[in-house]
Amino acid sequence: MSTVGKAISLLELFNVDEPELGLSDLARRSGFDKATTRRLLIALAGRGFVEQDAGTRHYRLGAGLSRLARIREARFPFLQTAVPLVRELAASTVETVHLSEFGVDRLVTVHVEHPAWANRVNVDIGQLLPLHSTASGIAYLAFARDETVKACLAGSLDAFTAHTLIEPVAISRSMGEARARGYSICDQGYEEGVISVAAAIRAADGFALGTIAVAAPKARTTAAAIAERGLAVMEAAREISIRLNGETLQTLRRQA
Amino acid sequence: MSTVGKAISLLELFNVDEPELGLSDLARRSGFDKATTRRLLIALAGRGFVEQDAGTRHYRLGAGLSRLARIREARFPFLQTAVPLVRELAASTVETVHLSEFGVDRLVTVHVEHPAWANRVNVDIGQLLPLHSTASGIAYLAFARDETVKACLAGSLDAFTAHTLIEPVAISRSMGEARARGYSICDQGYEEGVISVAAAIRAADGFALGTIAVAAPKARTTAAAIAERGLAVMEAAREISIRLNGETLQTLRRQA
DNA sequence: AAATAACGGTTCAAATAATGAACCAGCCAA
DNA sequence: TTGGCTGGTTCATTATTTGAACCGTTATTT
Incomplete structure (x- = not known):
């Protein structure tokens, strides 16, 4: 699987019932190593595709996704x-x-x-x-x-x-x-x-x-x-x- | 730059004024090689982050982004x-x-x-x-x-x-x-x-x-x-x- | 109509980035 | 204290990404 595919499959672990997930949880569910998971999350966070809660340190989907989704909706x-x-x-x-x-x-x-x-x-x-x-x-x-x-x-x-x-x-x-x-x-x-x-x-x-x-x-x-x-x-x-x-x-x- | 970052920066080339772009155009604007650009696009298309117009073969932002953005909105x-x-x-x-x-x-x-x-x-x-x-x-x-x-x-x-x-x-x-x-x-x-x-x-x-x-x-x-x-x-x-x-x-x- | 240029797409050796076991430090419950 | 969990980090090994050169098509240009 391409690195990009891996990153996206991390994003796909979130859903309406579980909109926030921790690092270990994400690593477990994705099957990726914790280090890998974290590096992917950092790359995603750098572009606003995920955000990290300052308190719980859990991750959630970011505003960058909304931005792109709205550009698509405009077309x-x-x-x-x-x-x-x-x-x-x-x-x-x-x-x-x-x-x-x-x-x-x-x-x-x-x-x-x-x-x-x-x-x-x-x-x-x-x-x-x-x-x-x-x-x-x-x-x-x-x-x-x-x-x-x-x-x-x-x-x-x-x-x-x-x-x-x-x-x-x-x-x-x-x-x-x-x-x-x-x-x-x-x-x-x-x-x-x-x-x-x-x-x-x-x-x-x-x-x-x-x-x-x-x-x-x-x-x-x-x-x-x-x-x-x-x-x-x-x-x-x-x-x-x-x-x-x-x-x-x-x-x-x-x-x- | 990480591969994930590159993929996302491709997505960021789209905007409301130019919602559809061709392969060469994307490669030129991103500064990535055409082959690289295409592989990234294929990875993104595989997860619905971009779509390719069947007629013009141009790319546009995909429905997968809307899906994730809506999950975020739910939270x-x-x-x-x-x-x-x-x-x-x-x-x-x-x-x-x-x-x-x-x-x-x-x-x-x-x-x-x-x-x-x-x-x-x-x-x-x-x-x-x-x-x-x-x-x-x-x-x-x-x-x-x-x-x-x-x-x-x-x-x-x-x-x-x-x-x-x-x-x-x-x-x-x-x-x-x-x-x-x-x-x-x-x-x-x-x-x-x-x-x-x-x-x-x-x-x-x-x-x-x-x-x-x-x-x-x-x-x-x-x-x-x-x-x-x-x-x-x-x-x-x-x-x-x-x-x-x-x-x-x-x-x-x-x-x- | 021929020539040219630009397009999307593909290949494979070389270069680079991703990987993961082992490692912190901090927190919480027993 | 211990043990088990958390998020986070390191670096030698490994596998993926890279890009020059290639192909076939499709407009332009001459």
Whole structure:
């Protein structure tokens, strides 16, 4: 692994539940030597990618990341554009709505709206979603580049529940249905008792760049609710796509 | 320079005006060999810190940065907390209001609200502000740790205009006034014709973690307006500090 | 249309930076 | 005191990074 990759994998040890970690902890979890870990942290701290708490001496993600993320957002105003529509959808469905963006080989959760229910589906910001076993993933694959689809189906596909589809053929069929229907449905493919619908948000070239999804406990979800939500999520994704790409709707007509 | 530092300095070549750069361009600007530049980019792309445009083959900042930045925000809800107050202040002053966070040895602009005026002070998101020659910087130093102040005054201090204070003694005096007054004033210290006021946003330990500032063309700014804005910016900073730290106001009473 | 220049990308011996076992010193609980 | 934990440091060994020269393509320029 490259040194840069090691440094980044240190950053990836932080998450919303454990936003601050000590040196020994980081070394243990990363598998790197303590000296190595520390030198990497110093390099990262020198550029503001991590900060060290003056009191506890623990490390946390730094302001330099926010800076770069905001520069990216200025070019790709994905969040800014999508969040209002995520809110709307959350208000009308009264279920968890989450927004994700593609990164490397997964979807990254970039925004979530939770309903007031005690029994709800919980998704964290920053959470990574696999492509083959979530509604978002299938919706993404339905409009992804061929090479992305191939890379996904070529890898080993984890079965998260008894319902997870892991045969490439079955997943391809699911993608095809999602493409035809305009939205994907995932019935307990990632977690038992959770049913989700999702639609792809598409760039100007017609390929997916992210997704919007509604996730709910299966116990209180009827088939009619799924169909209704599917249309709503599709409409939201379409609206976000249009706002992102100006009015160049015709380029969105591309079929993979 | 460490390999990690090199990789990060590649990321830092991107800004809001040039959010996409080609390989040769990146190599030229960074001073690294083209092969080195490319290997670093591949390592960064592998973790989603940069993305390559499929068409132009140019690189841009990636979604992985947004992911980590959002994890940080979940712990340190600085933006979320401060932006509404920045908007309020922008509405009432009808001048440029910018919010910054400390990083390494500078202030990082994380949010800006511009007024509708054609003649206004323009600040970009991601822009870096020096500590000694801006209202934000002085406000920050006034409530910074001693070692930060020392490190700042020890370095070589650029004179950006004829008005820039570059003697440590003069800067210290300016800091003292800001501390006593509750806000700093910077009269054309960074750019000719621009006058700013700023106040420090403080963490639970009483030390500054960022600033909020109002910047305006000097031509239309009266002394009375400065005094009024100073009080407003101070009040906004105080409100943000309180919201960030719960109601632990007493800890904010610390005097450096 | 030919020539040129600039582009992104690749190779491999040589140079340089990363590595980690062993080492502090400080803190806390038994 | 002991023992075990913490964050942090050192330096000979080792493995990674480096860059001149290379390729094939894609605009420009003549």
